[in-house]
Amino acid sequence: MSFRPVFEAHPWDDVKASIYAKTAADVARALAAPRRTLEDFKALISPAAAPYLEQMAQASHRLTRNRFGNTMQLYVPLYLSNECQNICTYCGFSLDNKLKRRTLSSVEMLAEAAVLKQWGYDHVLLVTGEANQTVGVDYLEKALKTLRPHFAHLSMEVQPLDQEDYERLIPEGLNTVLVYQETYHQDDYKKHHPKGKKSNFHYRLDTPDRLGRAGIHKMGLGVLIGLEDWRTDCFYTALHLDYLEKTYWQTKYSLSFPRLRPAEGLLQPKVEMSDRELVQLICAYRLLNEEVELSLSTRENPAFRDQVIKLGITSISAGSKTNPGGYAVAPESLEQFEISDERSPAEIAAMLRRQGYEPVWKDWDAALA
Amino acid sequence: MKTQPLVIAGRTFTSRLFTGTGKFSSSALMEEALLASGSELVTVALKRVDVADADDDILRHLGHPQFHLLPNTSGVRTAKEAVFAAQLAREALETNWLKLEIHPDPKYLLPDPIETLKAAEELVKLDFVVLPYIHADPVLCKRLEEVGVAAVMPLGSPIGSNKGLLTKEFLEIIIGQSKVPVVVDAGIGAPSHAAAALEMGADAVLVNTAIAVAGQPVAMARAFKMAVEAGRLAYEARLAAPVAHEAVASSPLTAFLDM
Numbered sequence: 001m002s003f004r005p006v007f008e009a010h011p012w013d014d015v016k017a018s019i020y021a022k023t024a025a026d027v028a029r030a031l032a033a034p035r036r037t038l039e040d041f042k043a044l045i046s047p048a049a050a051p052y053l054e055q056m057a058q059a060s061h062r063l064t065r066n067r068f069g070n071t072m073q074l075y076v077p078l079y080l081s082n083e084c085q086n087i088c089t090y091c092g093f094s095l096d097n098k099l100k101r102r103t104l105s106s107v108e109m110l111a112e113a114a115v116l117k118q119w120g121y122d123h124v125l126l127v128t129g130e131a132n133q134t135v136g137v138d139y140l141e142k143a144l145k146t147l148r149p150h151f152a153h154l155s156m157e158v159q160p161l162d163q164e165d166y167e168r169l170i171p172e173g174l175n176t177v178l179v180y181q182e183t184y185h186q187d188d189y190k191k192h193h194p195k196g197k198k199s200n201f202h203y204r205l206d207t208p209d210r211l212g213r214a215g216i217h218k219m220g221l222g223v224l225i226g227l228e229d230w231r232t233d234c235f236y237t238a239l240h241l242d243y244l245e246k247t248y249w250q251t252k253y254s255l256s257f258p259r260l261r262p263a264e265g266l267l268q269p270k271v272e273m274s275d276r277e278l279v280q281l282i283c284a285y286r287l288l289n290e291e292v293e294l295s296l297s298t299r300e301n302p303a304f305r306d307q308v309i310k311l312g313i314t315s316i317s318a319g320s321k322t323n324p325g326g327y328a329v330a331p332e333s334l335e336q337f338e339i340s341d342e343r344s345p346a347e348i349a350a351m352l353r354r355q356g357y358e359p360v361w362k363d364w365d366a367a368l369a
Numbered sequence: 370m371k372t373q374p375l376v377i378a379g380r381t382f383t384s385r386l387f388t389g390t391g392k393f394s395s396s397a398l399m400e401e402a403l404l405a406s407g408s409e410l411v412t413v414a415l416k417r418v419d420v421a422d423a424d425d426d427i428l429r430h431l432g433h434p435q436f437h438l439l440p441n442t443s444g445v446r447t448a449k450e451a452v453f454a455a456q457l458a459r460e461a462l463e464t465n466w467l468k469l470e471i472h473p474d475p476k477y478l479l480p481d482p483i484e485t486l487k488a489a490e491e492l493v494k495l496d497f498v499v500l501p502y503i504h505a506d507p508v509l510c511k512r513l514e515e516v517g518v519a520a521v522m523p524l525g526s527p528i529g530s531n532k533g534l535l536t537k538e539f540l541e542i543i544i545g546q547s548k549v550p551v552v553v554d555a556g557i558g559a560p561s562h563a564a565a566a567l568e569m570g571a572d573a574v575l576v577n578t579a580i581a582v583a584g585q586p587v588a589m590a591r592a593f594k595m596a597v598e599a600g601r602l603a604y605e606a607r608l609a610a611p612v613a614h615e616a617v618a619s620s621p622l623t624a625f626l627d628m
Contacts, residue, residue: 067529069392069581122419152419218475245476250446252475291476356394365416367457368444 002209004202006243007236012185015042016232022046031055036288041238044284045231053280060283060312063290072357073293073315074345075123075155076116079324080104080143082336084129086196088182089267090224090260092322092336093129095196099334103134106146108329113150115327119319119345122362123153125178127322127336130159130197137165141172148173153364155218159197160207166214175364178220179207180256183227184236192227208240212248219244219251220295225278226260226269234281238288245289254293254315255285261299261337275304279311286312301340306351318348372601375572377550378466378498378519380437384409385567386597387439387552389577390427391417393586400430402580406590412439412468412575415454420461428462439500441468446481448488455492467492468522470502478528482509486516493517502554505536510543510551521547522554522575525566529578531558534565544570560589560596567600568608 022043030040031052043049044056081103084093092099104112116124126143128135135158144154155176156169166177183189186201193199211219221240223233234257241253257278260269273281285294296305296313298320309316321327322336343351349359375382388408393399403411411431419425431438440458445451448471455467469492471485472478480503492499498519503509505523513521523543526532533556534540544551550572557563563574576593583589 066531066578066582069578070394071392152416250473250475353395358393358395360417362419363416364444365454365457368416368450368454 001247002206003240003243004205006239007184007205010236010239012232015235016229018042019046019231019235022048024048024051027052030287031059038235038238038242038288041284041288042235044287045234045281049280049284050276053276053283056283056287057279057311060286061310063286064294064312064314067290068314070357071360072309072313072352073123073360073363074121074318074349075125075153075315076119076121076317076345077125077127077157077320077322078109078112078116078147079127079322079326079336080109081128081131081135081139082324082334083131083134084196085132086130086198087194088198089192089194090227092334102324102330102333103128103131103139104324104329106142108325109143109146110150111328112325113147117150120349120361121345122151123155123364124151125155125157125176125317127156128158132159132197137161137168140169144169144172144174148366152362152366155220157220160204161210163210163214166211166216170214170216173366174216176218176220176254177211177216178222178254178256179204179211180220180222180224180258181205181236181240182224183233184223184240185228185233188228208244209247212244212251216251218254218293220254220256222256222258224258224260225273226271229271230273230277230281234285238285241289241292252293254295256295256297257281257285258297258299261340279308282308282312298339298341299337302343305341306355309352309357310355316348318343318345372598372605375550377500382409382573383407384594384597385573385601386563386593387412387573387575388580388590389575390414390431391577392581396426396430398586399427399581400433402586402590403431403436404433405587405594406576406580407594409435409437410439411436412441412577413462414441414443415458415461416444418461420457437466438462438464439466439468440464441470441502443470443472445471446473446484447471448484448491451484451488452491452495455488455497456495459497465496466498466500468500468502472502480504480524482506485509486512489513489518490516500552505539505543507539507542507546510547514547514549518549520550520552520572522552524555525553525562526556528555530556531579532556533558533562537569540566540571541569560592563593564596564600564603567597568603570604573597 019042026043027049030043082093083101087095154173157178189201293314295315323333352359384407386408387410390413442451442454471481500520502522510521526535552573553566553571554575558579580590
């Protein structure tokens, strides 16, 4: 059993045509429905929903506040390595990019961790490229063992692994895994991932199933917005989420919507998504699913972030560095992508309080895993 | 006018409004609202507090003599995890009271009856005062009573939904046959819901979202306090029977008796 047959029952061109065929009446029906279906979601992300944006934002704000309260979760990425055997056309760590490669030792990880702890963080997201020789499962296990005593909640965004690898890492304190499909458009996926293990579209597509079978507590899904038509790609994210929630019902889910940003010497987005459209997407996700976590990173700029957090977001990062060693060990090294919001965690926390949100640093306990 | 106090496991409560600590926009506001609610039993998620930190922001704001802490096991998915978390909570928060909640389903946070019964049985043996969060299932309530829980906490509707007493029919059965106090735990969205629960004989209610997410949480906490007091007073005063509005039939069924 896997997502594949569900995915294959929804050909890209059909999905896209059906989204763009949605009318104002479809949107009105979706807004009025007590619980929304995937067809309603199509209407809400369609161009026909643009005039309903304010109404969507009001509903999204209300639903989110009721479910998640006046709180905002805070997390921060901790880049462990930029070694990578993949070529990804949009990524600063791509194999064909010339930069100094570095993988943190345990001592260096702890030095980085000390800075994050001092800022107040209890939830870190461990990030690596894909270099199975040096940054394989053994390395990840060591990283979890090293950092677990210092953080309440450990998440990971690394290469897709086999089920037994996840089963090995979960008891070491791995709570959450983020794995973004990047795009659900198979031909485009191949174009953007020409070399390396990542070029295998289906292995990546099956990753959430492997995570679910391994019993992961939480997983994060998303696409890299800008590679393909965002409406169609995000429908597949919603379809994937719907399948996963029904299949692995004990797992929690979060969604992200990173917009492609310029990185060193790389491609510009094929499809641009405006701020209005990103707000539309966030609200549509919330109207589809009242319980899913929605996460917003520092890729977005401060003015936009300050406004949009009220519209459905439940977790944000702050003070992020996207280079291994960026907090303490090697602050000058090249970043994976450019950060737009460079405010410190303390500044972000103050901004949240001004807006009536309690910043939540701890919402898990290492002892519970 | 005084109503009867509530006694659970030998502890007497004058307030029948139990409260939660999540979803507030600040710990200071939470403290102010809980004080206004008059609540004497306050549940706190083990996962949200840093028990190693003596100055933990949430616990710091709960340091009032009238607040008894009721640690909860939110986040655990099995009986085994719950027992482990309970022991941690007992050690860290120095209370053997426990709100047992096992909801392996993170979407609707619905409780797992099988794991809950298993954990309750074990925790009672380990000398915990166990208050299990459960579906409004009358048979499960009796089974839990038999293993020695101190109260049962059936839900009114899905947690955080503010939909009120959608399980009313089953709550009535539970209240009617329970030997331990019945605390309606989830879904109460308005003071009128809380009053209705007390009027029908629930021993207490637990409210969190409806207070924390209200426009003015402190005022809403006070409104709940009044509603719970009114509901209990009404229950003790015994409600007048509702008037039936059946029309008088033109050919009465009992007319033959007069012939």
